[in-house]
Amino acid sequence: MSEHFSKDLLAWYDQFGRHDLPWQTDMTPYRVWVSEIMLQQTQVQTVIPYYLKFMASFPSVLDLANASQEAVLAHWSGLGYYARGRNLHRTAQIIRDEYGGQFPADFDTVVSLPGIGRSTAGAILALAFKQRYAILDGNVKRVLCRYDAIDSWSGLPKTHEALWQRADSLTPLERFDDYTQAIMDLGATLCKRSRPMCERCPVAAGCVALKENRVKFFPVSKPKAEKPTRETLMLVCRNAQGQIALQQRPQTGIWGGLWSLPEFNDEESLRNALANTYCEADLVEWPKFKHTFTHYHLWITPYYWCLSDSLDGLSQSNWVWFDLSQAFALGLPAPVRKILENGDYYV
DNA sequence: AATACGGGGTC
DNA sequence: GACCCAGTATT
Numbered sequence: 008m009s010e011h012f013s014k015d016l017l018a019w020y021d022q023f024g025r026h027d028l029p030w031q032t033d034m035t036p037y038r039v040w041v042s043e044i045m046l047q048q049t050q051v052q053t054v055i056p057y058y059l060k061f062m063a064s065f066p067s068v069l070d071l072a073n074a075s076q077e078a079v080l081a082h083w084s085g086l087g088y089y090a091r092g093r094n095l096h097r098t099a100q101i102i103r104d105e106y107g108g109q110f111p112a113d114f115d116t117v118v119s120l121p122g123i124g125r126s127t128a129g130a131i132l133a134l135a136f137k138q139r140y141a142i143l144d145g146n147v148k149r150v151l152c153r154y155d156a157i158d159s160w161s162g163l164p165k166t167h168e169a170l171w172q173r174a175d176s177l178t179p180l181e182r183f184d185d186y187t188q189a190i191m192d193l194g195a196t197l198c199k200r201s202r203p204m205c206e207r208c209p210v211a212a213g214c215v216a217l218k219e220n221r222v223k224f225f226p227v228s229k230p231k232a233e234k235p236t237r238e239t240l241m242l243v244c245r246n247a248q249g250q251i252a253l254q255q256r257p258q259t260g261i262w263g264g265l266w267s268l269p270e271f272n273d274e275e276s277l278r279n280a281l282a283n284t285y286c287e288a289d290l291v292e293w294p295k296f297k298h299t300f301t302h303y304h305l306w307i308t309p310y311y312w313c314l315s316d317s318l319d320g321l322s323q324s325n326w327v328w329f330d331l332s333q334a335f336a337l338g339l340p341a342p343v344r345k346i347l348e349n350g351d352y353y354v
Numbered sequence: 355a356a357t358a359c360g361g362g363g364t365c
Numbered sequence: 366g367a368c369c370c371a372g373t374a375t376t
Contacts, residue, residue, distance in 0.1 A: 043371065046372095047371065048370055048372055049361080049362085049370070050362075050370060050371080051371075052362095053361080053362065053363090085360095087360030088359055088360055088361085088372090088373090090358095090373080090374075091373085094373085094374090121373090121374090122372095122373065123373085124373050126373090127371085130371075142371080144370090145370055145371070146370090146371065147371090200368090200369065200370085201364070228369095356376085363368105363369085363370085364367105364369080364370105365367095365369105
């Protein structure tokens with residue numbers, strides 16, 4: 008099955024692949040290199056105008072090496088990942104100073120250059136020097152994860168290395184340059200992240216995910232990091248008029264600027280804060296409950312404290328008294344509303 | 355092994 | 366608003 012992979016892919020590429028991208032004409036090592044750097048984590052349509060301007064200003068590796076870093080970075084402005092631009096400039100100078108202005112043609116030298124990793128080196132060697140090296144970019148990963156129905160995240164070291172081996176084993180013994188472009192074209196135009204067009208895919212016959220009707224489950228997404236758990240105490244302090252105390256939260260951080268219940272890290276801080284007026288019988292702990300944010304879980308323990316008449320004059324820093332209806336009109340955080348809506352507090 | 359780097363597209 | 370993209374370098 009898989010010996011047909013490259014043959015079927017190449018036949019499709021000849022008819023349906025992209026053959027007119029700016030860096031596909033006059034494929035010198037320099038032009039291929041610049042395109043591969045710009046295309047790292049950056050989509051083709053974004054790169055094209057940058058590439059054209061860059062090549063117009065720096066037509067050769069020596070033009071680039073002799074330019075100022077400011078001039079180079081000016082051409083990178085808006086592309087993002089500016090280390091790419093700095094590395095590109097540095098590498099041009101290395102090529103000028105150490106390789107006589109000639110782009111090196113062996114893998115180990117190329118991959119040692121700043122900003123060039125295994126995949127980019129493979130692409131340069133295959134596309135510009137017609138040597139048999141595999142690539143493993145986002146497109147290839149997606150294609151292979153679906154084709155083999157790889158059910159672990161591609162960032163796991165074992166999975167990543169297995170993908171490299173698979174990428175290499177599928178690379179044919181001839182036409183490596185076309186194959187390199189072909190598998191990227193497949194990933195970019197048919198085997199897209201969302202709504203892949205499997206009905207047009209030249210290697211659909213061997214695709215395990217498609218055979219099992221599970222294409223949408225691949226590639227397996229990165230496991231979400233375990234959310235940390237934090238804890239807080241919220242005090243419902245009610246005076247003789249039935250008002251409750253609120254504090255305005257700091258502008259930064261969670262619920263920035265919102266009015267909320269007074270909070271304490273633990274029961275000890277709560278008791279310390281109330282030390283002068285504290286009346287044991289009136290402080291009641293309620294069952295804790297969990298509130299989940301995008302990035303952490305927050306366990307909230309509500310405490311209910313009903314002030315007797317004699318303490319109505321209590322002036323705690325930053326506390327402001329509100330009627331319940333006023334409080335809700337302020338727009339409280341969801342878990343605070345949940346606490347205050349609990350009728351058990353007011354019986 | 356995890357994270358920073360970045361602007362733009364997609365759902 | 367999370368997730369992803371023609372990845373690499375750094376911690």
